[in-house]
Amino acid sequence: MSGARSERCDIAVVGAGPAGATAACHLARAGLDVALIDRAAFPRDKVCGDLLGADALEELAQLGVDPAEAWPGRTGTARRWREEGQDGTVKEGEEDFGAGRRTVYFVRRADFDDTLRRLAVSAGARWLSPCRVTGLRHDPLGRRCTLDAVAEPGRATRIEASAVICATGAGKGVAGTRFDATDDRIYVAGRAHYENVALPPDTYDFYHLGHGPAHYGWAFPLPGARANVGIIMPLRTWRLQGLRGAQLVERLPAQRRLPRETLRAAVRVTPFRAVLLRTGLQPGELCRDGMILVGDAAGMADPRNGEGIGPAMFSGHAAADALREAWQGRSPLRHELLGYEAAVRRKYGEAFEITRRRFAGDPPRVG
Numbered sequence: 001m002s003g004a005r006s007e008r009c010d011i012a013v014v015g016a017g018p019a020g021a022t023a024a025c026h027l028a029r030a031g032l033d034v035a036l037i038d039r040a041a042f043p044r045d046k047v048c049g050d051l052l053g054a055d056a057l058e059e060l061a062q063l064g065v066d067p068a069e070a071w072p073g074r075t076g077t078a079r080r081w082r083e084e085g086q087d088g089t090v091k092e093g094e095e096d097f098g099a100g101r102r103t104v105y106f107v108r109r110a111d112f113d114d115t116l117r118r119l120a121v122s123a124g125a126r127w128l129s130p131c132r133v134t135g136l137r138h139d140p141l142g143r144r145c146t147l148d149a150v151a152e153p154g155r156a157t158r159i160e161a162s163a164v165i166c167a168t169g170a171g172k173g174v175a176g177t178r179f180d181a182t183d184d185r186i187y188v189a190g191r192a193h194y195e196n197v198a199l200p201p202d203t204y205d206f207y208h209l210g211h212g213p214a215h216y217g218w219a220f221p222l223p224g225a226r227a228n229v230g231i232i233m234p235l236r237t238w239r240l241q242g243l244r245g246a247q248l249v250e251r252l253p254a255q256r257r258l259p260r261e262t263l264r265a266a267v268r269v270t271p272f273r274a275v276l277l278r279t280g281l282q283p284g285e286l287c288r289d290g291m292i293l294v295g296d297a298a299g300m301a302d303p304r305n306g307e308g309i310g311p312a313m314f315s316g317h318a319a320a321d322a323l324r325e326a327w328q329g330r331s332p333l334r335h336e337l338l339g340y341e342a343a344v345r346r347k348y349g350e351a352f353e354i355t356r357r358r359f360a361g362d363p364p365r366v367g
């Protein structure tokens with residue numbers, strides 16, 4: 001790659017979503033030389049429900065971030081949930097995440113992710129963006145990783161690092177880090193933002209649409225009578241439905257009681273966008289010599305409800321801990337990183353696997 005720009009760092013973190021930014025922040029705070037790389041210029045949007053669950057709130061606290069202070073006037077909050085079952089019954093309850101946490105926060109991802117990215121940069125991480133990583137090689141003799149990347153506008157860049165954290169989300173990722181999922185681990189989820197949404201104060205809604213986990217619609221409050229309204233379902237059900245996602249969301253009020261109350265006068269103000277979501281933890285390795293997979297790149301979203309921000313942050317934090325412990329100034333080998341796999345499987349492995357097995361053989365149902 002003659003004429004290529006070249007960078008060196010201890011640890012290259014590819015992807016600056018919640019997984020990568022959390023990892024970069026902890027590593028930079030520990031004094032390591034970190035490059036945080038993203039193909040997108042930030043702030044950037046991410047298709048998401050914008051809900052911060054218990055694990056996300058715990059990881060934010062460990063980073064020293066209080067959502068009420070970090071995004072004043074820009075968060076939705078709720079202490080109460082309502083959920084309408086498939087048979088039309090409605091349950092209501094109060095949130096309790098333990099540790100005195102009773103409030104769910106809803107923060108647009110453009111805001112949320114940019115705050116975490118800034119935190120990593122203020123801790124000392126170098127920010128390389130927009131910069132798309134196209135290839136990753138590990139040299140076992142030299143104990144180094146080499147990343148090939150393209151920075152805008154079309155400028156080749158080579159990044160040498162002792163270790164790489166791959167936090168590239170649920171998409172194709174980087175060559176050499178393939179996600180090995182079967183269809184039953186893949187969901188489709190999409191959302192749009194709406195105005196004139198009539199959620200009761202301090203409340204968020206779920207509308208169960210089918211049998212099995214993570215087959216539901218939602219309306220999550222944002223400031224100013226706005227809401228994030230979306231839908232999630234297994235990929236195989238989505239294929240059977242053969243309908244466009246925006247139509248699925250917009251016909252919710254005609255079908256059921258809660259969405260009728262909540263969405264009657266709602267007006268869509270952003271396009272509906274749907275993407276694949278990989279859940280239930282990647283089978284097989286989560287780390288190799290010199291490399292760790294975190295967040296959606298490792299299929300870390302919860303198959304019970306599609307929540308992935310908390311698991312992404314947890315895994316980024318655990319990856320940073322494992323690298324810090326293994327750190328000797330050269331590329332750690334897989335066996336030195338196994339503490340990471342153990343931490344993630346201890347936290348999520350059993351619950352995710354139980355859910356997945358329970359529903360893997362179920363026939364898909366439509367509507």
Ligand SMILES: Cc1cc2nc3c(=O)[nH]c(=O)nc-3n(C[C@H](O)[C@H](O)[C@H](O)COP(=O)(O)OP(=O)(O)OC[C@H]3O[C@@H](n4cnc5c(N)ncnc54)[C@H](O)[C@@H]3O)c2cc1C
Nearest residue numbers: 015017018019039048049050051133169189295296308309
């Ligand atoms: C519709 C929908 C609703 C959801 N709702 C919720 C919710 O309410 N709460 C919740 O907890 N979770 C939710 N999730 C899941 C959540 O969005 C993800 O689990 C979470 O974003 C994973 O974070 P991540 O850091 O692993 O990946 P991402 O947030 O996807 O970040 C990956 C980053 O990597 C960058 N990247 C990718 N490839 C490259 C490359 N080759 N070079 C450089 N950079 C690259 C991307 O630009 C991106 O910035 C939802 C998902 C969907 C689809």
